Amino acid sequence: MTIxxxxxxxxxxAELPNATREFEKLGIDYCCGxxxxxxxxxxxxxxxxxxxxxxxxxxxxxxxxYKTQIGFxxxxxxxxxxxxxxxxxxxxx
Numbered sequence: 001m002t003i004x005x006x007x008x009x010x011x012x013x014a015e016l017p018n019a020t021r022e023f024e025k026l027g028i029d030y031c032c033g034x035x036x037x038x039x040x041x042x043x044x045x046x047x048x049x050x051x052x053x054x055x056x057x058x059x060x061x062x063x064x065x066y067k068t069q070i071g072f073x074x075x076x077x078x079x080x081x082x083x084x085x086x087x088x089x090x091x092x093x
Contacts, residue, residue: 003056005049009041010034018059026052 003012013019013030023030027045042049 003038003053005039005053006037008035009038012038012056016056016060019056022052022055022059026055028052 003016009019009023009028009030011034013023013034020030023041026042026047028041030041033041033044036044038052039049042052
């Protein structure tokens with residue numbers, strides 16, 4: 001799968017289950033800043049688009065787990081964490 005740099009980070013986060021984890025590692029805000037293109041978000045985070053693409057493509061083969069008080073669970077197929085484990089922005093609490 002090829003990731004278009006013109007897609008918004010919000011679209012990528014919704015389409016690729018592990019993208020949110022990579023965005024967090026790269027310092028890219030995919031929630032409130034989700035309307036920016038990948039190219040714009042990378043420029044703001046001062047990372048190359050090629051690096052972000054490589055990490056996103058590599059993450060597509062990984063399985064991501066999230067931790068709860070009762071253990072670890074695999075993310076659902078949409079890549080979303082259930083409600084209480086979602087966005088970390090206070091205005092979405």
